[in-house]
Amino acid sequence: MAKKHNNASGLVYSTDPNYRLPGDESPEEIFPEPAQQLIKVRLETKHRAGKAVTLVDNFSGSEEQKEELGKKLKAVCGTGGSVKDGEIIVQGDHRDKVLAWLHKNGYTRAKKI
Numbered sequence: 001m002a003k004k005h006n007n008a009s010g011l012v013y014s015t016d017p018n019y020r021l022p023g024d025e026s027p028e029e030i031f032p033e034p035a036q037q038l039i040k041v042r043l044e045t046k047h048r049a050g051k052a053v054t055l056v057d058n059f060s061g062s063e064e065q066k067e068e069l070g071k072k073l074k075a076v077c078g079t080g081g082s083v084k085d086g087e088i089i090v091q092g093d094h095r096d097k098v099l100a101w102l103h104k105n106g107y108t109r110a111k112k113i
Contacts, residue, residue, distance in 0.1 A: 034106035
């Protein structure tokens, strides 16, 4: 009687929660269109030595898309910043510039908090 073998190549158990067997492809994530996203733009000074930063929250997209949006927003404002913990951080109080750019580029549900 022939034994049935799967493509796990001898793998019995893995402790990695993100491990996928070869050939076990997950479907691509589908993200909402820019007009459907409710993006929040706010000013924060807490835990930043009194310096103001503009935070962009609730962006639904891949990490690459988030990095690209952060880069564009920083270029529009002419300042630095970063993308961390699911937030896009732009140094300084640039809420109006960020909001205007978002509306111009199709993020019509973006709002300032």
